[in-house]
Amino acid sequence: MNYYYITGTSRGIGKELAEQLLLNPSNHVIGMSRQKTIEHANYHHFYLDLTSATAIADFKFELHANAKKIVLINNAGALGFIKPIGKLESDTIIKNYTLNLIAPSVLTNSFINCYNTVDAEKVIINISSGAGKNPIDGWAVYCASKAGIDMFSRVVDAEQKVRAEHPQESIHKGFRIFSIAPGVVDTNMQTEIRSAHKEDFSRLEDFIAYKTKNELSSAKSVSQKYITILDDLNQIQHVLSSIKDY
Numbered sequence: 001m002n003y004y005y006i007t008g009t010s011r012g013i014g015k016e017l018a019e020q021l022l023l024n025p026s027n028h029v030i031g032m033s034r035q036k037t038i039e040h041a042n043y044h045h046f047y048l049d050l051t052s053a054t055a056i057a058d059f060k061f062e063l064h065a066n067a068k069k070i071v072l073i074n075n076a077g078a079l080g081f082i083k084p085i086g087k088l089e090s091d092t093i094i095k096n097y098t099l100n101l102i103a104p105s106v107l108t109n110s111f112i113n114c115y116n117t118v119d120a121e122k123v124i125i126n127i128s129s130g131a132g133k134n135p136i137d138g139w140a141v142y143c144a145s146k147a148g149i150d151m152f153s154r155v156v157d158a159e160q161k162v163r164a165e166h167p168q169e170s171i172h173k174g175f176r177i178f179s180i181a182p183g184v185v186d187t188n189m190q191t192e193i194r195s196a197h198k199e200d201f202s203r204l205e206d207f208i209a210y211k212t213k214n215e216l217s218s219a220k221s222v223s224q225k226y227i228t229i230l231d232d233l234n235q236i237q238h239v240l241s242s243i244k245d246y
Helices: 012-021 053-058 090-115 140-164 189-196 203-210 219-231
Strands: 002-007 027-033 043-047 069-074 121-127 177-180 240-242
Touching: 002 012, 012 027, 012 219, 043 053, 053 090, 053 240, 069 090, 069 203, 090 121, 090 177, 121 140, 121 219, 140 240, 189 203
Parallel strands: 002 027, 002 069, 027 043, 069 121, 121 177, 177 240
Antiparallel strands: none
């Protein structure tokens, strides 16, 4: 059996990923979000507030006796209010860093700690963003948190390679981690972007055009690409990449 832990399964890419994976009876999906929108025999849901540092720290992964593959997909994320720094509420900044950066970092730490000696294929996919590589006005917290998750992924990958050079430290195979951006996807996040105020976001017209010109990818097609990548990890050349590379 393959076990997939996915954050943010109530909607968007997270929900599509879960539903596509559940088409295979060999897959068991564990969703983590504040709402449950999936009903399936092989789906289990943890009601988890990913903006609460305490709730994230208290979450425990489970051991699976028959696991062939165990995957953590840190998908949940949010832009928060689209405003320049100086116009944001402090609580908004804290909650968005918690959701976008602290949650995936803590969950990755717990995931590795739990399955460190488990003899199965172990994979971590962080859903990144081009915003982590390019500054976008009004998106400071989102850009910074996605840049942070990219570097976090690179460091964890480096640690796993160092560990592989000293196999006496563990008799089991290590973890593979990747940070993969989905591109511009037709989700609720895009709706929120198009609702921003022009004075707070200079690129508003660009994002409205993505919709009117049908340049947004569907969450379903993007999730299918992620699953194709997961089925053949050897096609991934670098820790950081984008769906468009495959």
